[in-house]
Amino acid sequence: MSQVRVRFAPSPTGFFHIGSARTALFNWLYARHTGGVFVLRIEDTDAARNSEEFLRVIYASLTWLGLNWDEGPTVGVCGGGAFGPYRQSERAHLYREYLEKLKAAGRTYEKDGAIWFKLLGERHEVFDEHRKKTVVKVKNAPAVIDDRIRGRVERTEDEDFVIVRSDGNPVFHFVNVVDDIAMQITHVIRGEDHLSNTSKHVELFQAFGAPVPAYAHIPLILKQNGPGKMSKRDQGALIEEYQRRGLLPEALVNFLCLLGWNPGDDREKMPIAEIIRLFDLPGVNQSNARFDEKKLAHMNMAYLLELSADEFVRRAREFFTRLGGENATAKLALAADPAFFRAVMLLSQPKLKGLEELPAYTAYFFTEDFPVDAKAREKALAKGDPAARLRELTAALATADFASDTAIEETIKVLAAARSLAFGDYQPVARLALSGTNVGPPITGMMRVLGRDRVLARLGRFVVG
C-alpha cells in the first residue's frame, strides 16, 4: 500500500480550540502510526473572517502540543513539502484550473452570479422548513461512504451547491476536495460535524475522476455543562488558555487521546510513543465525549509528579517567565538566587496539581512581606500556648542543624519530648509564622530551604497576641 497522507486543515477564523486540537492530534497519530505524512493546510478562503493573529495561534498551539507537521507552511523546523503552497489563499490558480475541468465536463452552471456544482440525478422541489424556502433536491445513486470509524454511511439526496462565490472566491467544499486531490491525501480524518458534507465531497471527487480518500469521522467533544458541542466560547475550550495556565502539553495530549480512543485495556497514562504504536482508526469510538476538566487536572498532576527535578525546575522557571511582570511573585522568584529558586520549586513539586498554583504556593519564600491569613491565624492559635511554643522553638532552632529535614525534625521532636508535647504542638504556629498560612510543604523542608537566619527572623518577628 502506498504511503498514508493525512492533513489537518484549520481555518484561521477563530481561536484554536480543543476540538480542533484533537482532530489535529488524531491525524498526527495516524500519520506517525503508519509512517505516513502529516500535512498542515491553511483553509483561508474566507478573506473577510481570516486573521494573521489566529494563524499564529494555530502554529503556536500545534507546536506547543508537539504536533509537528511534515508538510505545510514553514514554521521553525516544521513545514515545506512538494505540494505547496499550503495556504489556500495562494492556490487560486489551481482552483481556476480545476474549475475549468468541471466546466468542460458540463458539471457547473451560473446562478445569482455564483458558480454552482450540478449534481447528477433526478430532481424534485421540496419546501425546506429550516430555510423557509423551496429548494431543489437531487436524488441520485446513493453516495456510499465506507467510514473507517463508523462503517457504512449512505446518503441518497443532496442539493446543488455553490463552489465559487459571486465575488470570485472559491468555497470550502470545492477547495477542500481540489486540495485533497492535488496533495494526494489518502485519509480524511475530521470531526463528525463534517459527516453530512461528505456526500458532496465524494461527488466532487467522482466528478474529477479522482480516487475518493478513505474517510474517518471522529466523535465530537461536548461541553461539560449544558447541551451541545464544545465551542470556542466554552470554559476550557481554548488551547492557548491551557498553555497560559502552565498545563503540561504531554498531559493534555494524553487526555485528548483518551477522549474517543483507548488502547483496548485499562491503561490511561501512557507515553506518546506507546500511543502512537497502538493508535488506529477502528479503535476510535463512535459516540461523543463530554469534556471533563477534573480528569484533565488529574492527568496533569500525574505528569507533574513524575517530572525529573531538572525538568520541573526548568518548566517552573519557564512558567514564571511567561507570567513576567504581571505577577509580583514571579518577578521576585526570577530574581532570586537560582539555587534557592530550585530548592523552593523542588519542595513544592510533590504538592501541586498544576504549575499555575506555583505563585500563590511559593510567594512567602521570596519576600518577607507576606500576608497572614486571618482564618489560618485563628486556627493555628486556637489551642495550647502558641506564644510559649514559639519561644521554645526559636531557642531550640538557634543552635539546630539546618542541613537536612530530618535533622530539623529531630530537633523539634527532642524539644517536644522534653516537655511531654508532640511535634504537632509546634507545627501550626511555626507554619503560620513562617508562611502566613496553614497549608504548604512539610514544615521541616520549609525551614531547611528558608535557612536558619530567615527562620529565626520570622519566628522572632511574629506576634501571637
Added chain:
RNA sequence: GCCCUCAUCGUCUAUCGGUUAGGACAGGGGAUUCUCAAUCCUCAAAGCGGGGUUCAACUCCCCGUGGGGGCACCA
C-alpha cells in the same frame, strides 16, 4: 421540518453472544501524616424502553425515546 449519526456507573471507558458487567476521574468512608496534598485500602454507582433472532443477549436486527451533528455565496 428534513437528512445523517450515536446510546454501559455523574463523567471518560472495557466487554467484540455465555463475566460476580472491569478500570479511571469525581463522590463517601478508612489508613498514613507536622498542615494541605499525594499514596494505599474501601464503599456507593451503569447496560434508555419495547419487540424480535438465539439454548443464551449489554453485545445482532427492528421500532420507539433521548443525545449530537448537518441543512449558507462559513469552514
